[in-house]
Amino acid sequence: QVQLQESGPRLVKASETLSLTCSVSVGSGSSYYWSWIRQSPGKGLQWIGYIYYSGSTNSNPSLKSRVSISVDRSRNQFSLNLTSVTAADTAVYYCASGQYAFHIWGQGTLVTVSS
Amino acid sequence: EIVLTQAPATLSLSPGETATLSCTASQSVGSYLAWYQQKPGQAPRLLIYDVGNRATGIPARFIGTGSGTDFTLTINSLEPEDFAVYYCQQRSNWPPVFSFGPGTKVDL
Numbered sequence: 001q002v003q004l005q006e007s008g009p010r011l012v013k014a015s016e017t018l019s020l021t022c023s024v025s026v027g028s029g030s031s032y033y034w035s036w037i038r039q040s041p042g043k044g045l046q047w048i049g050y051i052y053y054s055g056s057t058n059s060n061p062s063l064k065s066r067v068s069i070s071v072d073r074s075r076n077q078f079s080l081n082l083t084s085v086t087a088a089d090t091a092v093y094y095c096a097s098g099q100y101a102f103h104i105w106g107q108g109t110l111v112t113v114s115s
Numbered sequence: 116e117i118v119l120t121q122a123p124a125t126l127s128l129s130p131g132e133t134a135t136l137s138c139t140a141s142q143s144v145g146s147y148l149a150w151y152q153q154k155p156g157q158a159p160r161l162l163i164y165d166v167g168n169r170a171t172g173i174p175a176r177f178i179g180t181g182s183g184t185d186f187t188l189t190i191n192s193l194e195p196e197d198f199a200v201y202y203c204q205q206r207s208n209w210p211p212v213f214s215f216g217p218g219t220k221v222d223l
Contacts, residue, residue: 045215100147101165102151
C-alpha cells in the first residue's frame with residue numbers, strides 16, 4: 001500500500017515561494033498522476049496540479065503562472081513550488097495519487113503565509 | 116474548465132435515514148466522477164470512483180450513480196460515522212484537469 005507524507009516549512013512570508021515535498025513509500029515511477037491539492041481554512045478542496053511519472057505536468061489554470069511541480073525518482077519524492085504567495089495561499093496542502101480519482105492521500109500539512 | 120456544483124449545501128438527517136447528494140457538472144464528464152468523505156481534521160477519503168465503483172473498504176451502503184452531467188451519491192441507513200462533508204470530483208480527459216465540487220455537509 002502506497003503511503004504519502006508531506007513535508008516542508010509551515011510558515012512562509014508573503015511574496016516568497018512556498019516549497020513542499022511529498023515522500024512516497026513505494027516507488028514513484030508507476031503509472032500514476034501525483035497531485036497537489038489544498039484546502040483553505042473552512043473551505044473546500046482545490047486541485048493545484050499534477051506530475052505524471054513521465055515528468056509531464058499540468059496545473060489549475062487559476063494557479064498555473066505560479067506553480068511548478070517536479071519529481072525526484074531517486075528519492076521517491078515529488079515537490080511543489082508556489083511562487084509569490086499571499087495570505088490567500090494559507091491552506092492545508094495535501095499530496096495525493098491517482099489517475100482519475102485520488103485513491104491515496106497524505107495527511108496534509110498546514111502552511112501559513114505571514115505578512 | 117469543468118465546474119461542479121453540489122446540492123444541497125447542508126443536509127440535516129438522523130441515523131438510519133437515507134442521504135441523497137447531488138453533483139452536477141457544467142459539461143459531460145464521462146465516467147470520471149468520484150466522491151470523497153472528509154471529517155474534521157482529516158484528509159479526504161475516496162468513497163466512489165468511476166461513478167459507481169466503491170473504493171477499497173467502503174461499505175455497500177454508499178452507492179454512486181449517474182452519467183453525463185448529473186450524478187448522485189446515496190448513503191443508505193446513515194451510521195453515526197457518516198456525518199461528514201462529501202465532495203465530488205472529476206477529471207477531464209485531455210489535458211488532464213481535476214476539479215472538485217464545493218461540498219455537501221451531512222449533519223445531525
